[in-house]
Amino acid sequence: MNTLIDEIKNLASTYFETYRSIRHHLHANPELSYKEFNTSAFVCSELDKLGITYQRMAETGVIAMLEGRPSERIIALRADMDALPIHEENDVPYASTVSGVMHACGHDVHTTCLLGAARILHELRDKWDGKIKLIFQPGEERNPGGASILIREGVLENPKPTHIIGLHVHPLLETGKVSFAPGKVMASADEIFFTIRGKGGHAAKPYLTADTILTASTLVVALQQVVSRNNNPFSPSVLSICAIQGGFTTNVIPAEVKLMGTFRAMDEIWRREAHKRIHEIAQGVAISTGASIDVHIDLGYPSVVNDAILTPSVRTLAEAYMGQTDVEAMELSMGAEDFGYYTQIIPGCFFRLGTGNKELGITSNVHTPTFDVDERSIEIGIGMMAYLGATS
Numbered sequence: 001m002n003t004l005i006d007e008i009k010n011l012a013s014t015y016f017e018t019y020r021s022i023r024h025h026l027h028a029n030p031e032l033s034y035k036e037f038n039t040s041a042f043v044c045s046e047l048d049k050l051g052i053t054y055q056r057m058a059e060t061g062v063i064a065m066l067e068g069r070p071s072e073r074i075i076a077l078r079a080d081m082d083a084l085p086i087h088e089e090n091d092v093p094y095a096s097t098v099s100g101v102m103h104a105c106g107h108d109v110h111t112t113c114l115l116g117a118a119r120i121l122h123e124l125r126d127k128w129d130g131k132i133k134l135i136f137q138p139g140e141e142r143n144p145g146g147a148s149i150l151i152r153e154g155v156l157e158n159p160k161p162t163h164i165i166g167l168h169v170h171p172l173l174e175t176g177k178v179s180f181a182p183g184k185v186m187a188s189a190d191e192i193f194f195t196i197r198g199k200g201g202h203a204a205k206p207y208l209t210a211d212t213i214l215t216a217s218t219l220v221v222a223l224q225q226v227v228s229r230n231n232n233p234f235s236p237s238v239l240s241i242c243a244i245q246g247g248f249t250t251n252v253i254p255a256e257v258k259l260m261g262t263f264r265a266m267d268e269i270w271r272r273e274a275h276k277r278i279h280e281i282a283q284g285v286a287i288s289t290g291a292s293i294d295v296h297i298d299l300g301y302p303s304v305v306n307d308a309i310l311t312p313s314v315r316t317l318a319e320a321y322m323g324q325t326d327v328e329a330m331e332l333s334m335g336a337e338d339f340g341y342y343t344q345i346i347p348g349c350f351f352r353l354g355t356g357n358k359e360l361g362i363t364s365n366v367h368t369p370t371f372d373v374d375e376r377s378i379e380i381g382i383g384m385m386a387y388l389g390a391t392s
Contacts, residue, residue, distance in 0.1 A: 004127055005321055005387060011120045012383035019116040019382060020375050022046070024094035026108035030083030030101045033142035036060040039081045039111070043136050046115050050122050054134075058149045062136040066121050068390075073130025076161035076346075077389050078339065079114035080107045080140035089369040104371045106169030106355065109378060111136060113167065113353075116382030121389050128390035133161055143191065145301050145338030156345055163310050163347040165388050166339050167381060171365055173354035175374040178318055178384060179330035180351045182311040186304035187236065187264040188271055189336030190297050194219065194282065196246075198291035200255035210290040212246060212257040219259065219285045219293065220244075226263075226277050231270060238264040238334050239274070264334045266303050302340040307347035314349045314392050321387045322380075335366075349392075353381045 031039050040060040047054050047064055054064035060081070088095050088102040096102045103109075118134055135155060139146030156164075173179060196219070198210030220241050231237045239261065246257030263278070265271040279295050286293040319327045330352055339350050355373035356362055364370040 002320065004124070004390065007124060007127070008120055008383050008386050008390070011123065012116065012379050012386070015116055015119060015382070016379040019112050019378055022115060023108055023112040023375065023378060026111055027103045028094045028097050030096050030098055030103045030108070032085060032101060033082040033139040033146070034060065036081045036138045040136070040138070043081070043111065043115065047118065050119055052118060052122055057153050057155060058138055058146060060138040061146065061150055063155060064118065064134040066118065066125065066132040066134065068125045068128040068130055068132070071129035074133065074159045074161045075130070075389065075392060076133040076135055076156070076164040077114060077117065077385055078135040078137060078164055078166040078342070079110040080137045080146065081111050082107055082139055082141050082146070084141055084367060086367070086369050090372055092372065102369065104368060105141065105366045106371070106373060107140065109169050109355065109373055109381065110167065112378055113381035113385050116378070117385035117389060120382065120386040124390070131159065132389045140338050143298060143300050145341060147338040147341040151341055151345065156342070161346060163307065163349070163392070164342045165314065165348070165385070165392060166350050167353045167385065168337065168350065169355040169366070169373055169377070170352035171356040171363060171371065171373065173328070173352055174356050174358070175354050175377045176380065177326045177328055177354040178322060178351055178380070179328040180311055180315040180318065180349070181330035182306050182308045184266045184303050184305050185330055185332060185350060186337050186340065187238070187266055187334045188268070188303045188340070189300040190263045190271070190275070191300060192261045192263055192278065193296040193298070194259040195294040196257045196259070196291050198255060200253050203251040203253055206253060209253045211253050212255065212291055213253060215285060215289040215291040215293070216244060216246065216257040216259055218289060219282060222281050222285055223278065226274055226281065230274070230277055235265070235267050235270055236332060236334060237266070237270065237274070263297070264336065266332070268302065301336045301338045302344055304337050304340040304350050305343045306349050307343070310347045311349045314351070314388060317388055317391050318351070318384065321384060353377055353384070
């Protein structure tokens with residue numbers, strides 16, 4: 001029998017209703033990236049209740065420090081706090097009270113789990129060694145990523161953790177399960193912007209114009225060869241054009257059209273090569289149509305790379321806590337996470353927390369207006385973060 005596991009599980013169960021209520025509060029009061037002022041103040045108030053010291057960073061970030069038995073051991077646990085510009089469609093008592101803003105990516109759950117873990121770890125501070133840095137991070141959903149700002153302000157220094165652990169809700173994984181994988185697990189993400197300019201004119205006389213609509217259409221099709229004909233198919237990559245803005249009537253060729261999209265990759269060398277190829281294709285299309293194309297690539301988050309030594313070790317701990325049958329292999333995702341910035345500096349392990357429940361109809365994916373979680377997952381997330389904080 002593992003006494004620490006039993007103690008953590010008992011406390012996670014005891015405090016479950018308290019932290020479910022906290023999740024309801026956070027979910028009903030979402031705030032967008034870098035505007036998490038009330039959320040940050042709420043986190044501080046919860047830490048104050050526990051007598052846990054903290055400091056503010058990056059305006060809305062909260063960094064707390066837990067101390068166990070004297071030891072040189074220092075690790076970090078991270079949760080993000082921001083919401084998305086999505087209007088919630090769930091008919092639940094804790095639905096968002098802010099029009100057009102919703103916790104559609106589960107950051108309310110992440111924050112709740114870390115607050116609950118903080119309480120357990122603080123109560124059991126005579127049962128584990130060293131220090132645990134708690135990172136309540138702003139701005140995960142928006143470039144340049146709150147992680148990059150916190151790192152620039154020194155979150156991984158004074159003291160420097162040996163490693164960092166974070167979790168993310170996963171509605172496609174049933175509640176009661178978690179998943180891990182070493183290596184590259186999430187993609188880099190860059191935002192791509194094209195501005196196409198040409199000589200507008202009457203639709204009946206296209207020969208007197210440099211047709212921006214035709215140029216845009218040609219460019220969208222041509223860009224598909226970036227991945228399909230330039231990338232190694234065994235290295236996942238995606239390029240999607242997601243917005244076309246231009247034109248205002250049926251008989252006028254506009255002088256300007258804008259395109260927006262995203263580029264995702266798992267390999268940093270290919271990422272740089274793809275950027276070059278995007279510029280080259282745009283230039284070629286512009287020459288062929290007589291228009292001009294300005295290309296701007298806003299560099300986003302790097303790939304999330306789970307440490308090859310740390311992650312199997314953490315998975316073994318998870319199996320001890322959860323049982324082997326409830327710990328699964330994590331599939332790759334072309335989604336992006338600014339947790340990747342941390343993993344560029346110190347070893348990291350980013351795992352998924354199952355939050356789905358088909359029987360209850362909780363199946364909507366993240367970033368949708370009907371996203372929700374099976375709240376039984378909160379108890380598991382609190383306990384897992386506490387146990388990994390104490391033992392990893």
